[in-house]
Structure formats: C-alpha cells, structure tokens
Amino acid sequence: MEKLLPRFLEYVVVDTQSDPYSKTTPSTEKQLKLAKKLVSELHQIGMQEVSIDQNGYIMATLPSNTDKKVPTIGFIAHMDTTPDFTGKNVKPKVIKDYDGGNIVLNEKKNIVLSPEEFEDLLQYKGQTLITTDGTTLLGADDKAGVAEIITAMEYLLTHPEIKHGKIRVAFTPDEEIGKGAHKFDVEKFGAEWAYTVDGSQIGELEYENFNAASAAIKIKGKSVHPGYAKGKMVNAIGLANEFLSLLPPHEIPEKTSGIEGFFHVYKITGDVESAEIELIVRDHDLEHFEARKNLLSDIEDKLNTKYGDYVSLVIEEQYRNMREKVEPVFHIVEIAEEAMESLGIEPLIKPIRGGTDGSQLSFMGLPCPNIFAGGHNFHGRYEYVPLQSMEKAVQVIVKICELTAIQIR
CATH class of the missing domain: 3.40.630.10 (Zn peptidases)
Structure with missing residues (x-):
C-alpha cells in the first residue's frame, strides 16, 4: 500500500x-x-x-x-x-x-x-x-x-x-x-x-x-446589408437563439440533480451566414430520453416550416x-x-x-x-x-x- x-x-x-x-x-x-x-x-x-x-x-x-x-x-x-x-x-x-x-x-x-x-x-x-x-x-x-x-x-x-x-x-x-x-x-x-x-x-x-446522446445543430443564414434586410436576411445567430429558446429552461445541468435529465449546450459558434450549436442529451429514463430527442427534431421541423430549410440536426447515440x-x-x-x-x-x-x-x-x-x-x-x-x-x-x-x-x- x-x-x-x-x-x-x-x-x-x-x-x-x-x-x-x-x-x-x-x-x-x-x-x-x-x-x-x-x-x-x-x-x-x-x-x-x-x-x-x-x-x-x-x-x-x-x-x-x-x-x-x-x-x-x-x-x-x-x-x-x-x-x-x-x-x-x-x-x-x-x-x-x-x-x-x-x-x-x-x-x-x-x-x-x-x-x-x-x-x-x-x-x-x-x-x-x-x-x-x-x-x-x-x-x-x-x-x-x-x-x-x-x-x-x-x-x-x-x-x-x-x-x-x-x-x-x-x-x-x-x-x-x-x-x-x-x-x-x-x-x-x-x-x-x-x-x-x-x-x-x-x-x-x-x-x-444516463442514457446519452450528442446533438449538432447546423444553421444556414443569408447575409444582406442590414439597411435593406427586411424580408431578405436570415440571421443564423438569431435562428440559433430561437432554437435554444424552445428548449425547457429549467432542464439544464445547473438546475437538475438525482435522476432528472437535461439538455446541456456546451458550444455555440456562428455569424449571420452560419451558426452551429453542440449539445448533449441525458436522461436515466429511456422513455423520457426518447422524448428529449424527439423534441429536438420537432424544433428543427418547426423552424424549417417557419423560415425554410435552414436548420439541420444530427443526433448521435453515445451510451445507454x-x-x-x-x-x-x-x-x-x-x-x-x-x-x-x-x-x-x-x-x-x-x-x-x-x-x-x-x-x-x-x-x-x-x-x-x-x-x-x-x-x-x-x-x-x-x-x-x-x-x-x-x-x-x-x-x-x-x-x-x-x-x-x-x-x-
């Protein structure tokens, strides 16, 4: 010893x-x-x-x-x-x-x-x-x-x-x-x-x-002179913010414990033309875990329906x-x-x-x-x-x- x-x-x-x-x-x-x-x-x-x-x-x-x-x-x-x-x-x-x-x-x-x-x-x-x-x-x-x-x-x-x-x-x-x-x-x-x-x-x-997965959200934008941008510009940073606003605000690591699951955004990069969000999904309960992944897909669909085909989501399983x-x-x-x-x-x-x-x-x-x-x-x-x-x-x-x-x- x-x-x-x-x-x-x-x-x-x-x-x-x-x-x-x-x-x-x-x-x-x-x-x-x-x-x-x-x-x-x-x-x-x-x-x-x-x-x-x-x-x-x-x-x-x-x-x-x-x-x-x-x-x-x-x-x-x-x-x-x-x-x-x-x-x-x-x-x-x-x-x-x-x-x-x-x-x-x-x-x-x-x-x-x-x-x-x-x-x-x-x-x-x-x-x-x-x-x-x-x-x-x-x-x-x-x-x-x-x-x-x-x-x-x-x-x-x-x-x-x-x-x-x-x-x-x-x-x-x-x-x-x-x-x-x-x-x-x-x-x-x-x-x-x-x-x-x-x-x-x-x-x-x-x-x-935890059941665990990672998610990468890639967002395309469209840069136009801001003085003439109405109805034309698509700000990738704004779309990234909107995506994050649709996640449950209290289901994050700093506000959960025990068997409570969460979404954890650990990296955001971007400008008007493009942005990327990297996050992880965690939940002990398999049904809740699947629901979390489905929520990400639903947000992707909602934003693409609203603005056009600008948001792309890739989810990768990590462990169970x-x-x-x-x-x-x-x-x-x-x-x-x-x-x-x-x-x-x-x-x-x-x-x-x-x-x-x-x-x-x-x-x-x-x-x-x-x-x-x-x-x-x-x-x-x-x-x-x-x-x-x-x-x-x-x-x-x-x-x-x-x-x-x-x-x-």
Missing part, C-alpha cells in the same frame, strides 16, 4: 487529455506514454498475459490461486483525462493532516479550495489530500482508479494466502470522450463480469447511469443505461456491497449522473457496475482525492476478489 501515493503522483503528471475531434484511437498519441509505463509496471509486479493492442487498450491477468472453479472477474479504469480542462503540466500538492480550513492552491492567482464552497472537504479532516496547484485538473478521474487496481493486484500477488479466481484488468483510452469501450475486445478480456473503478467519493456503488443489463445478475452488485460493508464502508448506491466504460461494456456482454475511486470535483482546478479513500478502494478490490472465490461452492 505504501506504493499507492507515489504511483498515483507519477501517473497524474503525464498529460493524457483525449480529443473529441480526433479520428484516431487513442484520440491523442500522448495517452500511449502512460500506457507504455503501465505495461512495464504490470510486468514488474508479476502480472501475466500483459498486452497492449494497436488502439492502446491494455489487458493483463492475475492467475487463480485456488482449486475451486471460480468465475473470472475484471477491473477496468481509463487512462485519459477530460478535454474540458487542461491536464498539461499537472503539479499535484500533497496536504497532510488536513485541518478543515481553506487550502490555498495557488497564492499568486488567489485560487482557494474552500469547505465553504465544497463542503465535502469536511469529511476528510485529519486525512491526507492530493490537490492541484489551481492551474490544471488533477486527473484522479481516472488515474486514481488505475493506481488502485495495480496496487490491489500487487497486494494479491504478495499475499497468496488470499484465495481468488482468475482476475483480469484493463486500462482504456478515450473514456472521457465517450469512446472508451468502442474498441474493447470483450471476448479477449474473457471475464464473466467486471467493475469499473471510476466513481467519486468513498462508498459509491453504481449500476445505473446499464441497469437493464446488470439487474439480471444483481449478485455482482451485492458482492461489491458486501465487500464495502465488511471494511466498514457505507455503500452509497445511486445513479451515475454521467457514464462510464461500464455502461457500454454492459451492452457488449460484460455486466459492469462502477465502484468509487475516491476523488471529488472532477474535470477542473478544484479536483482533489483523499489518500485514505484511495487506500479503501484498494481494499475493496481485494475483498471483491476474495468474496467471489468464497461465495462459489
């Missing part, structure tokens, strides 16, 4: 930001720098069948050490960090014995991590926190998960008295851009089920997530709610729940307001709930992770391996 912190600190300084506009896999070459490091490390700790394919997917095996016939299970984490915020030149800070007060991340820029704004901090008074320096994200999403899985495998290798079946691990690229499972070889992985180690605070255990694939094999959630409880961790079972590789993998034939990696405030400068939560995640992984073998008769 003493290697967990230095291992994590080594990972986060490697820039692995993915690129949603890239056509390659991995989407950025720099992800392979960490991938090659992980392959070497897996060999060093004694893992077998270590491989990396042409797309940057890493797999490895911890062989069974029991004569019992035990299901092969897996653990998965992703190597990339979000394109939403810079992951270049990460300078992690280690705060020992956190006193419950403000943490000055960057004195020069007056960037402060405060429990007044992020009250979850108070849960970790007296613990060791790893934070950013205020200028980048940290990358605990999901390099904490990567470090925890490798540390757990190393622990099992050095403690053969803990009996377990065959364990498979995998590290994927491009999860943050919704492509982490696109080229995952489920057959090669060969597990009956797996767990993504990609959740947030300690205790999180999740087996349902894994609940329908996990519930038939619900014992895999119960094993993780029992593992946490046996370690004095209160399981926090709740829907993910997002997605993981596991959501897509579940529909590819690999049921895959999500367990905590320990971090908070992902995708920004205020990201942090308590070391003790990471240590507990390692213990949960080990315990899941042990319980899977114990419970098989």
Whole structure:
C-alpha cells in the first residue's frame, strides 16, 4: 500500500487529455506514454498475459490461486483525462493532516479550495489530500482508479494466502470522450463480469447511469446589408437563439440533480451566414430520453416550416443505461456491497449522473457496475482525492476478489 501515493503522483503528471475531434484511437498519441509505463509496471509486479493492442487498450491477468472453479472477474479504469480542462503540466500538492480550513492552491492567482464552497472537504479532516496547484485538473478521474487496481493486484500477488479466481484488468483510452469501450475486445478480456473503478467519493456503488446522446445543430443564414434586410436576411445567430429558446429552461445541468435529465449546450459558434450549436442529451429514463430527442427534431421541423430549410440536426447515440443489463445478475452488485460493508464502508448506491466504460461494456456482454475511486470535483482546478479513500478502494478490490472465490461452492 505504501506504493499507492507515489504511483498515483507519477501517473497524474503525464498529460493524457483525449480529443473529441480526433479520428484516431487513442484520440491523442500522448495517452500511449502512460500506457507504455503501465505495461512495464504490470510486468514488474508479476502480472501475466500483459498486452497492449494497436488502439492502446491494455489487458493483463492475475492467475487463480485456488482449486475451486471460480468465475473470472475484471477491473477496468481509463487512462485519459477530460478535454474540458487542461491536464498539461499537472503539479499535484500533497496536504497532510488536513485541518478543515481553506487550502490555498495557488497564492499568486488567489485560487482557494474552500469547505465553504465544497463542503465535502469536511469529511476528510485529519486525512491526507492530493490537490492541484489551481492551474490544471488533477486527473484522479481516472488515474486514481488505475493506481488502485495495480496496487490491489500487487497486494494479491504478495499475499497468496488470499484465495481468488482468475482476475483480469484493463486500462482504456478515450473514456472521457465517450469512446472508451468502442474498441474493447470483450471476448479477449474473457471475464464473466467486471467493475469499473471510476466513481467519486468513498462508498459509491453504481449500476445505473444516463442514457446519452450528442446533438449538432447546423444553421444556414443569408447575409444582406442590414439597411435593406427586411424580408431578405436570415440571421443564423438569431435562428440559433430561437432554437435554444424552445428548449425547457429549467432542464439544464445547473438546475437538475438525482435522476432528472437535461439538455446541456456546451458550444455555440456562428455569424449571420452560419451558426452551429453542440449539445448533449441525458436522461436515466429511456422513455423520457426518447422524448428529449424527439423534441429536438420537432424544433428543427418547426423552424424549417417557419423560415425554410435552414436548420439541420444530427443526433448521435453515445451510451445507454446499464441497469437493464446488470439487474439480471444483481449478485455482482451485492458482492461489491458486501465487500464495502465488511471494511466498514457505507455503500452509497445511486445513479451515475454521467457514464462510464461500464455502461457500454454492459451492452457488449460484460455486466459492469462502477465502484468509487475516491476523488471529488472532477474535470477542473478544484479536483482533489483523499489518500485514505484511495487506500479503501484498494481494499475493496481485494475483498471483491476474495468474496467471489468464497461465495462459489
């Protein structure tokens, strides 16, 4: 366990930001720098069948050490960090014995991590926190998960008295851009089920997530001298504004929680001649999800009927709610729940307001709930992770391996 912190600190300084506009896999070459490091490390700790394919997917095996016939299970984490915020030149800070007060991340820029704004901090008074320096994200999403899985495998290798079946691990690229499972070889992985180690605070255990789609709205305009524009000009910016005005104003990320869905507009570009809106659609309920997509199509039709053929909508499916694939094999959630409880961790079972590789993998034939990696405030400068939560995640992984073998008769 003493290697967990230095291992994590080594990972986060490697820039692995993915690129949603890239056509390659991995989407950025720099992800392979960490991938090659992980392959070497897996060999060093004694893992077998270590491989990396042409797309940057890493797999490895911890062989069974029991004569019992035990299901092969897996653990998965992703190597990339979000394109939403810079992951270049990460300078992690280690705060020992956190006193419950403000943490000055960057004195020069007056960037402060405060429990007044992020009250979850108070849960970790007296613990060791790893934070950013205020200028980048940290990358605990999901390099904490990567470090925890490798540390757990190393622990099992050095403690053969803990009996377990065959364990498979995998590290994927491009999860943050919704492509982490696109080229995952489920057959090669060969597990009956797996767990993504990609959740947030300690205790999180999740087996349902958003249904998700992206939408691109392209709008053509017609530029005419504004002094003589009446009945002639079609302002693409005005049409873009009208399109957005027809979306429900309270169904946005900043006004929703729990299982409430939303539309999230994250990019608008344009001028009089052309404009483009990029947004995502999210909802846990499949019927509501379909209704949201239909609303976008209805708005497209309404504006084209009103003004002419100026608006073009393209919707792309991203992932679906894994609940329908996990519930038939619900014992895999119960094993993780029992593992946490046996370690004095209160399981926090709740829907993910997002997605993981596991959501897509579940529909590819690999049921895959999500367990905590320990971090908070992902995708920004205020990201942090308590070391003790990471240590507990390692213990949960080990315990899941042990319980899977114990419970098989």
